[in-house]
Amino acid sequence: MVRAGRYMELEAKGKRSRASSDILAGDRLSALPDCIIHHIMSFMKARQVVQTCVLSTRWTNLWRSVLCLDVDEEEFRNQGRDYTMDEELEKFEDFTDHLLIPNNISISSLDMFRLHVTDRYRSGKQSAKWIRHGVKYSTRAPDIQVKGLSSNSWRIKRLHLSNVHLDDNFTKHVSSGCPYLECLELKAPAVAYLFLALNRDQFEVAGGVSIDEMPFLVKASVDLQGILCKNQTKLLGSFSNVTSLELLRFPAKFSNSLWRMDGMETSSSQGLKRTEIIYKDEDLRQLVKLLSSN
Amino acid sequence: MAAPESGDGNNGAARMVTLISSDNTRFEVEAAAASLSQTLQLTILDGGGGGGDGIPLPNVDSATLSKVLEYCIKHAPAAANGGAPNATAVDRAELERFDNEFVNIDQSVLYSLIMAAHNLEIEGLQSLVAKKVADMIKGKSPMEIRRTLGFPDPTPEEQAEMNAHMLEYGWAYE
Incomplete structure (x- = not known):
């Protein structure tokens, strides 16, 4: 027994x-504690993150307090139903509009924000607006109080924007509103890591893109896309603080024209001497010329 | 003030430390491997964990700890190389293969692991498991996620709540 x-x-x-x-x-x-679930969510795309809110009451509001957000237009492709491209893009726009209202997620409270749109999203006007509003409303969202930081600045450290159409206001807002930015990745056609890759039109916004008001930016990467215009050299001239500068697709006549451009001839040359330049192009001679002239 | 004795005597041999799980199992492991844990690193740098002392880990049971240490031992050489800039493609591929197999385990073990990695501050392991869990969720509908992740089937009330939610957050669904 x-x-x-x-x-x-x-x-x-x-x-x-x-x-x-x-x-x-x-x-x-x-x-699991919130921070671990948020870490898991940081490996997911934004829409899927929001969808976890129906899993259980525990999950209802977890998505609102993520620190990393990855909004990707491609997440809205081929959803298994016969949506036209326009319908998919509309869903993407609608989703992001809703997601980024301050009561849901405020970009200003994030550590990392990635916004990826593809060439399909040509109208693209919304994307710059989402960013601008993120800055504009960061001071007005009463729920968001980040300890130790002034309320009118973003805490964001990493900002990755792909194919986003930048307008005149963008530069002003981002450079003045993101003092903690360590990594700015702006890319047009798909390239690799930490990028500033803008086409000619995007460069010719008033004043171009300049990052000299971001003292913590240490790594930058520029895709010159085989062209050179005044605003690009101005941009390169503003990289005085970065310690790693990656340059891609140099235009063939880069080194000839470089030194006649206003922006590059200023204080920047000094900064660039301390810069590690990673050069990924077939034509190495251009780099040698650049370095020897520096 | 005498220098810590353990480690000084055995020239060349790697310094060992002892870790004690919540269920009192003792694990002897190279200090370099245990130091992948930011939490343990401080204690170890202070000379702790050697000899008969051992470092008690009241939040980690022996099954989880042995799994954590398996990861640490495998990753210690690369970590010692400072993120392994010198590592060959073969080494990296081998680590990747190890990582993939390592997380191919029961979900409840995954959650114990990520919790332990969090407590011990082992960054690589935290990300490895977090990514694995995210991958299990990716591309699934809420009902599929519930099933995959072993949520109990919703009660009728919960189902009604879910539906209401999906209506409210229609912008995040189809």
């Missing part, structure tokens, strides 16, 4: 623990 009793007890215990590992996996996930 004793034996049987002990046996049953063991079996019951075994059953209980098996059952708990089977059924409660979701509960175990839910039991």
Whole structure:
């Protein structure tokens, strides 16, 4: 009898623990602290992050307090139904509009924000607006109080924008509003890591893109796309603080024209001497010329 | 003030430290591997964990700790190289293969692991598991996620709540 009793007890215990590992996996996930769930969410795209709100009451508002957000137009492609491209883009726009109202997520409270749109999203006007509003409303959202930082500046450290159409206001807002920015990635056609890659039109916004008001920016990468215009050299001239500057697709006549451009001849040359330049192009001679003339 | 004795005597041999899990199992491991944990690194730099002392880890059970240490031992050489700029493509591919297999485990173990990695501040392991869990969620509908992640089937009330939610957040669904 004793034996049987002990046996049953063991079996019951075994059953209980098996059952708990089977059924409660979701509960175990839910039991993790917010910061771990947010870390998991940082590997997901924005729409999927929001969709987790229906998992259980524990998840209802978790998405609102993420620190990394990855909004990707491609997440809205081929959703299994026969949406036209316009419908997909409309859904993307609608989603992002809703997502970025201050009651949901304020870009200003994020550490990292990535906004990726592709060439399909030509109208693109919205994307710059989302960023501008993020800056504009960061001071007005009463719920968002970041300790130790002034309320009128973003805490954002990494900003990645792909194919985003930049208008005149963009530069002004971002450079004056993001004192903590360490990494600015702006890319037009797809390239690799930490990029500033803008086409001619995008460069010819008033004043061009200049980053000299971002003292913490240390890494930058520029895709010159084989062209050179005045605003690009002005941009390069503003990289006096970066320690790693990556230059891609140099125009063939880069070094000839470079030194006649106003922006490059200013204080920047000194800064650039301390800069590590990573050069990814076939024509190495251009780099040699650039370095020797510096 | 005498220098810590452990480690000084055995020239050449790697310094070992002892970690004690919540269920009192002792693990002896190279200090370099244990130092992948930011939390342990401080104690170890202070000379702790050697000899008969051991570092108690009241939040980590032995099953989880042995898994954590498996990761640390594998990643210690690369970490010692400062993120392994010298590592060959073969080494990196081998680590990647190890990582992929390493997280191919029961979900409840994953959650114990990520919790331990968080407590011990092992950055690489935290990200590895977080990414694995994110990958299990990717591309699935809420119902599929519930099933995959082992959430209990919703009660009728919960289902009604879910539907209301999906209506409210229609902009995030189709």
